[in-house]
Amino acid sequence: MRQGLRVLGVAIRTEKTVFAAAVLSSALYGGMTVASAWALGWATENAVLPAFAKGEVTAGALWISVLLIVGTALLKALGVAGRRILAGVLQYRMQARSRRDVTKQYLRLPLSWHQQHPTGQLLSNASADAEAAWAPLAPLPMAVGVIVMLVTAAVAMVVTDPVLALVGFLIFPAIAVLNLVYQRRLSPLATRAQQLRAEVSEIAHESFDGALVVKTLGREDLETARFERRARELRDANIAVGRVRGLFDPMLEALPTLGVLIVLMVGAMRLSAASITSGELVQVAYLFTLLAFPIRALGWVLAELPRSVVGWQRVQAVLDATGSMDYGRSSVPGSGAVGLAVSGLSYSYGTAEVLHDVTFEVAAGRTVALVGPTGSGKSTLVQALGRLVDPDKGEVRLDGVDLREIAYGGIADTVALVPQQTFLFDDTVRGNITLGLDVSEDQVWAALRLAQADGFVAKLPAGLDTKVGERGTTLSGGQRQRIALARAVVRRPRLLILDDATSSVDPQVESKILYGLRHLNAAGTGEQDAAGRPDDASTVVVIAYRLATIALADEVVYLDRGNVVDRGSHEQLLERCPGYRNLVTAYEREEAERAAITAEEEEEEVVA
Secondary structure, eight states: OHHHHHHHHHHHHHTHHHHHHHHHHHHHHHHHHHHHHHHHHHHIIIIIHHHHHHSOOOHHHHHHHHHHHHHHHHHHHHHHHHHHHHHHHHHHHHHHHHHHHHHHHHHHSOHHHHHTSOHHHHHHIIIIIHHHHTGGGTTHHHHHHHHHHHHHHHHHHHHHOHHHHHHHTTHHHHHHHHHHHHHHHHHHHHHHHHHHHHHHHHHHHHHHHTHHHHHHTTOHHHHHHHHHHHHHHHHHHHHHHHHHHHHHHHHHHHHHHHHHHHHHHHHHHHHHTTSSOHHHHHHHHHHHHHHHHHHHHHHHHHHHHHHHHHHHHHHHHHHTOOOOOOOOSBOOOSSSOOOEEEEEEEEEETTEEEEEEEEEEEOTTOEEEEEOOTTSSHHHHHHHHTTSSOOSEEEEEETTEEGGGBOTTHHHHHEEEEOSSOOOOSSBHHHHHHTTOOOOHHHHHHHHHHTTOHHHHHTSTTGGGOBOOGGGTTSOHHHHHHHHHHHHHTTOOSEEEEESTTTTSOHHHHHHHHHHHHTTGGGSOOOBOTTSOBTTOOEEEEEOOSHHHHHTSSEEEEEETTEEEEEEOHHHHHHHOHHHHHHHHHHHHHHHHHHHHHHHHHHHHHHO
């Protein structure tokens, strides 16, 4: 209960004006509801009873009765409209605010945090949890406002007949006990149901994201069964919550009704004893029926509090998450290619160290190939170079400036990373390349030419304005990679990082792309920065496996088990580093062996 009230307090403090206006509207409704009881009692005493007793009623009494009843009804309708509209504004504003805060936090948190949390859970935090956290806000203004009705009705009952009022007030301790039992039973059930919503969302996201794998391996039945099991658990959890609420609501409804019956029984005896009049009995009985509504309104809020607390805790777990990156105020000086220096860099995933004391330098404008066996830490290293993760130890510097000292947005203006897994938005080719960047069409085509993508883009039905579908499904793997490369090149990065970004591209096309990147300066503007470097120059770091790709690099850095084993030119490493030599020649050796086997088989056939 205390946690739920604290959650409601956050909303009240955040949207003071809207909440106050909603409560005033609800108070108007509550006050007019009580006033309608008084108007009914007045009409009974001055119009209804005289009509039965004398067979006639004065015009004045009749008109006053009509005006009182109609006037209170109109004001009550105004209060209802204001209450509902403003309560909706309050609820939806807080939900939108939570969604924005969660999304902003997602953007602030480092990649390492995202890798530890399933996408489905993150989607649930921003949608279902944010919605559940503020669900009680819809009935809250009404519940607070009708307290006015509750207090006014209680005072009116005491003034009318203290004995009947005391009898009626006996239901309040019963309601308090009922609510305590309800909260304790519902809270764990609501927590479980909210967690299962996230898990169902997670499974659905995985299935949709891996649709190609599911279909090609014929695992539709398995995925359906996996989703069905969790969906059934969610169904059962929601039914359990519904059962508790279904038991609570009728009891909450029954208590005021039971109180009305008791009041009528006692009131009838007091009426027989001439202790009260008929009008007073009608007024007290009607006032007590009015108590049922504020009690129900409070019950609606209390019923939503357990789910609200769970949603709030799940949202706050994201907002309170640590690990967001701190940024400095520095910028990388000059323009053109930057010098890259990695010093003593180490990084671990949990207790597993994947990079250890990595140290190397890349001169501005040079092309360096990172080579190493699978699991040697190459992809983690390039993430550190783009500051998608911060190292546990060591530093990465661009022209002498530590990445952690660069202002927010400064790294994106300097470094472009093309990852292994290409992602394209459900947008046009132009939209996927520019991503909101203000560049001319000529610059877009120049980037496409450098990425060897201008040919197939020109043949698309609408050229640059052709929609590529979700994740670029209308394009081949190699075409998607070239679009992603053009997206990086059009930004004229001072450091371009390619994480095996041409693996799906034909070797001949790949050679042309890398050749173009190496000779980018020659196709540039010819301008130079303060250090005498061409203004259009880029330093290039590429993760590569193909021998032809590696041979185009100015220098090779060989990684194995998270350590820099050797560095130098391709020829130097072939000569002095057995591990490097075995790795880069493995594919060619295998091809040669296959060719020899094929030749032998053909020769045997000829002899036979």
